[in-house]
Amino acid sequence: MTMNPYLSQLSKIGSASSRKIVGLMSGTSLDGLDIALCEFSGYGLETQVKLLNFRTISYSSELKSALKLISSKPRVDLEQVTVLNAYLGNIYGEMVLACLGDWNVEVTDVDLIASHGQTIYHAPKHQHGLEFYPNATFQIGDGDHVAVKTGIITLSDFRQKHVAAGGEGAPLSIYGDYLLFSSDTEHRVLLNIGGISNFTYLPATGSGLAVMSTDVGPGNTLMDQFVQREYPGLGYDDGGSIAAAGEINESLLNLLLDDAFFKRSFPKTTGPEVFSLSYLDNVLGKAGLIELTNADVLATLSAFTVAGIELGLSACIPDNTDFSLYISGGGMHNTFLRQQLEAKLGLSIKSTALLDIDPDAKEAVLFAVLANECISGAALQYPTTSGLLPVAMGKISLPR
Ligand SMILES: Nc1ncnc2c1ncn2[C@@H]1O[C@H](COP(=O)(O)OP(=O)(O)OP(=O)(O)O)[C@@H](O)[C@H]1O
Numbered sequence: 193m194t195m196n197p198y199l200s201q202l203s204k205i206g207s208a209s210s211r212k213i214v215g216l217m218s219g220t221s222l223d224g225l226d227i228a229l230c231e232f233s234g235y236g237l238e239t240q241v242k243l244l245n246f247r248t249i250s251y252s253s254e255l256k257s258a259l260k261l262i263s264s265k266p267r268v269d270l271e272q273v274t275v276l277n278a279y280l281g282n283i284y285g286e287m288v289l290a291c292l293g294d295w296n297v298e299v300t301d302v303d304l305i306a307s308h309g310q311t312i313y314h315a316p317k318h319q320h321g322l323e324f325y326p327n328a329t330f331q332i333g334d335g336d337h338v339a340v341k342t343g344i345i346t347l348s349d350f351r352q353k354h355v356a357a358g359g360e361g362a363p364l365s366i367y368g369d370y371l372l373f374s375s376d377t378e379h380r381v382l383l384n385i386g387g388i389s390n391f392t393y394l395p396a397t398g399s400g401l402a403v404m405s406t407d408v409g410p411g412n413t414l415m416d417q418f419v420q421r422e423y424p425g426l427g428y429d430d431g432g433s434i435a436a437a438g439e440i441n442e443s444l445l446n447l448l449l450d451d452a453f454f455k456r457s458f459p460k461t462t463g464p465e466v467f468s469l470s471y472l473d474n475v476l477g478k479a480g481l482i483e484l485t486n487a488d489v490l491a492t493l494s495a496f497t498v499a500g501i502e503l504g505l506s507a508c509i510p511d512n513t514d515f516s517l518y519i520s521g522g523g524m525h526n527t528f529l530r531q532q533l534e535a536k537l538g539l540s541i542k543s544t545a546l547l548d549i550d551p552d553a554k555e556a557v558l559f560a561v562l563a564n565e566c567i568s569g570a571a572l573q574y575p576t577t578s579g580l581l582p583v584a585m586g587k588i589s590l591p592r
């Protein structure tokens with residue numbers, strides 16, 4: 193009997209002692225594509241990963257604008273969604289080929305691509321509230337286009353299996369965090385501040401405490417959107433320097449925190465569908481605070497991000513637990529935000545670089561971990577206390 197040669201290749205990749213996987217991540221900030229070339233050996237808790245190369249390729253301003261028009265909005269132009277789904281898959285493929293060329297890596301040396309895609313709408317049931325509909329989430333940048341463009345077997349659309357198995361489709365970082373960063377001796381928190389903030393809590397293995405992960409609220413999304421509107425040409429508040437010149441307005445902060453999301457039990461997920469400029473404008477209008485300076489608004493938005501993180505950590509981690517906090521995501525470059533966070537939590541924040549993963553590359557690496565798990569077949573072996581749904585995630589696209 194004959195077999196599609198890509199299927200036998202896939203079987204060889206899964207059983208090989210090591211494999212090279214390119215992880216691709218583009219998050220809710222819509223800033224560009226993170227490309228991480230990783231070398232894996234093993235799977236499950238034996239996973240070893242080495243980050244061989246990493247680059248972020250910014251999206252063009254035209255692409256950013258086109259994506260903004262169809263992202264996180266309940267009503268959009270379906271033709272734009274359709275064309276961007278194909279277009280993104282195609283340019284992700286081109287970007288991978290360009291990186292491999294620059295890194296002098298042969299296409300044939302790469303076993304797999306793990307492509308997250310671009311989330312354009314995230315709709316957990318607690319948010320959409322539609323009685324007869326399930327949790328739902330939608331990523332574009334079709335995997336077949338990536339596979340055909342590069343000639344590399346591609347796994348994509350990781351979140352749908354999680355939703356199908358009863359999850360909200362996020363956060364998925366918990367899988368890679370658990371497999372790569374669990375420690376026998378240290379309680380750890382892996383905090384990612386991207387557009388949205390989320391963390392994984394990894395109690396020391398053997399402590400009997402449960403691993404968990406949740407979104408906690410906005411990361412940079414509200415600050416970014418406000419800066420982009422008020423300072424045309426600026427993408428974000430570099431280092432938090434505008435915010436640092438302002439003062440936190442407690443009334444605004446309390447009103448920002450007065451949303452159903454913060455009253456819901458953990459774990460939970462969210463997105464820019466909730467934390468949008470209209471969320472901010474609505475609160476500013478309600479409080480008669482329109483006259484605040486931009487710096488005051490940004491200082492308060494930064495405090496809002498910090499407050500969401502603090503609420504999440506204090507609700508999910510038993511009192512008086514000593515833990516180390518490792519940060520990743522673009523928000524770690526916001527000095528003002530980091531200082532506020534350290535002061536609020538009363539601890540010194542570490543970088544995931546101390547755990548051998550470049551914090552800017554972490555999410556792209558974690559999607560490569562999901563592909564490694566899917567292909568090597570270990571996905572069903574998570575302990576029931578881990579909070580990990582036992583599913584192999586990622587749809588497989590063959591190049592021909
Ligand atoms: N030097 C800096 N100063 C302040 N903020 C910065 C700096 N560099 C990056 N950022 C912030 O980080 C954001 C990008 O972060 P990142 O790429 O982690 O987000 P993302 O992956 O899109 O988000 P998510 O994980 O929520 O989907 C930028 O939009 C900006 O707000």
Ligand SMILES: CC(=O)N[C@H]1[C@@H]2OC[C@@H](O2)[C@@H](O)[C@@H]1O[C@H](C)C(=O)O
Binds near residue numbers: 219363366
């Ligand atoms: C639906 C979606 O794309 N969610 C993202 C987003 O960005 C951060 C937070 O919200 C997190 O839940 C998730 O991404 C990371 C990578 C995750 O799944 O862990």
